[in-house]
């Protein structure tokens with residue numbers, strides 16, 4: 001049985017279409033990423049799957065159960081880490097964990113094997129109020145709380161947003177370990193680099209899924225030529241390249257700018273030098289998920 005099935009889900013808030021005819025499935029044991037910018041509709045989808053919001057159209061199933069009819073059973077079976085902070089700031093680390101165990105009618109001790117790896121990293125701070133933890137530690141506590149009732153499916157809504165790079169990396173290592181235990185995970189992120197850590201990803205923008213595939217296949221199917229440009233004044237370079245005739249997209253990618261354009265790079269370089277830029281360098285770039293996302297976004301905006 002597929003642990004998550006989403007079929008033609010649409011949801012609007014007044015005039016805002018948060019989700020438009022979204023369909024996908026998550027396979028057993030899969031780490032499935034929902035990748036998209038702020039406002040793309042990711043949280044709305046999680047709320048529908050966690051049975052907290054009703055869709056206007058379509059159907060969704062978790063562990064074969066209908067999110068509308070079987071909401072009680074689903075709530076017992078899923079671990080949900082909402083995007084906005086879910087912990088009780090005034091309760092200590094230990095009290096938060098105990099609280100979440102209690103509402104599911106279980107104990108921390110009974111499920112300790114489930115959270116040991118993660119909880120041991122924050123256990124030295126068990127008497128500290130959750131509100132006084134660093135961002136990375138809060139996320140570890142929130143994940144522990146989402147796991148403490150031994151869920152069979154995990155929903156993690158932007159678990160690494162606002163978390164420092166080291167904690168982000170640790171968090172993904174924890175997700176890989178959970179995946180090895182066979183727990184299917186639906187995780188959302190606005191960080192494209194995290195896409196490569198998922199088994200499959202769905203790219204979402206303006207409430208619509210633009211592509212679903214493995215990260216490697218998504219990049220391999222992208223055949224557009226991408227150039228990497230650099231100059232001493234990056235911000236001026238972005239501005240000037242975006243205004244340059246024939247440039248379709250230009251965005252920062254590490255120390256370089258990734259540029260898709262209908263113009264020869266040498267001519268662009270000479271024009272940039274003539275415009276006062278210094279140390280202009282260009283080279284062919286290896287396209288990444290970011291480049292695919294930018295191209296799909298462009299295509300979506302161009303559709304009337």
Ligand SMILES: Nc1ncnc2c1ncn2[C@@H]1O[C@H](COP(=O)(O)OP(=O)(O)OP(=O)(O)O)[C@@H](O)[C@H]1O
Pocket residue numbers: 013016017018036037038039040041042043044045083158
């Ligand atoms: N309760 C609500 N009332 C009105 N509009 C809403 C509500 N919740 C979300 N929206 C709108 O629906 C769209 C999708 O929002 P959603 O929160 O699902 O996106 P997201 O991808 O999770 O982004 P974010 O990371 O900013 O939460 C946005 O335009 C948002 O402003």
